[in-house]
Amino acid sequence: MNLLQLIxxxxxxxxxxxxAAAARSLGISATAVGQNIQRLETHLGVRLLNRSTRQLALSEAGALYLAQxxxxxxxxxxxQALVTADDIVPSGPLRIASSRAFGRHVLAPLLPSLQQRYPQLQLELRLSDRAVQHGPETVDVSLRIGAQLEDGLVARPLARIPFLFCAAPAYLAAHGMPQEPAELQHxxxxxxxxxxxxxxLRWGLRRGDARVDAALPPSMVCDDIDALAELAAAGAGITRLAAFVADPYLRDGRLQTVFGPASAWQPEPMEVFFCVSDRRDFTARIRALFEHLQAGLPPAWQV
Known part of the structure; x- marks a missing residue:
């Protein structure tokens, strides 16, 4: 009996x-998963799961056993990672979760060179703006902003990326350039x-030790930051963009900064964290990813 397989x-x-979901995750049939659980229950002499036609729930004994x-x-x-060659040459699967914009604009350009350096790594990038669950979704690392941090995660600061308030030059010519945060309400x-x-998300602004949350009437709300950049470039209003989204628009003149470098008020930066489930999760392949990202980020973003 392979007790580990049953567990x-x-x-x-x-x-x-x-x-069914467990079977997909393990790469075996649902029948095999069900049989393994039955064998484990027989071995322990207790019922671990209460089954019905509609739901599956842990029994009291099952909840106690799961915790252990x-x-x-x-x-x-x-x-295994500590006592094998993996500690020298990172290899194996590495599942990375990130917000869509950060994954698209920052991670995706950096990952090919990581795999070229360590060809035995099997990289998987999962992009979603929701906070993924490391265990149930078999994620090794997640890149999160402060609003996504959760108790139980080990979070290392990775980057501090400028946020920029932006609008199309034609919009600012028609509606005026705000000088103070209170003017944004218009x-x-x-x-x-x-x-x-x-x-x-709130828009924080700082001037010295003073801090305010900008109050803008929500003319439009969107769950995709790239779409907001396009809306702003089309003259729909003022938006807040991370530098990696805003920079191409600023370079070609489609957007202009509000509260730019010369302003007394400066937008609070985006803080990005490198998150794992446990401090012991910093195996060779995860350390390789962390160090690669640190080295590949623009110096101005590094913490």
Missing amino acids: RSFTRTAQTGSI VQHIEADLARA HRGLLHRFPTDGRP
Whole structure:
């Protein structure tokens, strides 16, 4: 009896909420997963899952057992990484989750050179603006802004990226250039709705030790930052963009900064964190990714 295989089928079912999802995650049939759980229950002499035609739920014994065994697979993987050549040559799967804009504009250009350096790495990039769950979604690393941080994650600062308030030159010519944060209330706001809490993200501004949240009437709200950049370039209003989105528009003149470098008020930067589930998760391949990103980011963004 392969007890680890039985435990893996049980924990993956508990994490994903269904035998079918566990089977897909493990790459085996749903029948095999179900049989493995039954064998484990027979071995333990207790029922781990309460099954019905509509739902699958942990029994009391199952919840206690899960709390003790759910880290076994990860602990074994970490132990293997410490005593094998992986510690010298990073290899194996590396699943990275990121927001769509950061993944598209920053991560995607940097990852090919990482794989060229370590061809045995098997990279997977998952882009979503929601906060992914490391365990249930088998994610090794997530890149998150402060609004996405959660208790239980180990978060290392990775980058501090400028935010820029931007609008089309024609819009500013017609509606005026704001000089103070309070003047923004008379402008059209193009706001980004983030799925973490469903509310538009706040726009922080600082002048010395003073801080304010900019108040813009939401003329338009969108969940995609690249679409907001296009709306702003078309003259729809003022939006806030990370530098990696705004820079091409600023270079070709389609957008102009509001509260630019000469202003007393400066937008608060975007802080990006490199997140893992446990400090022990910094295996060779994860360290390689962290160091590669640190080295590849513009010096002005590095922390």
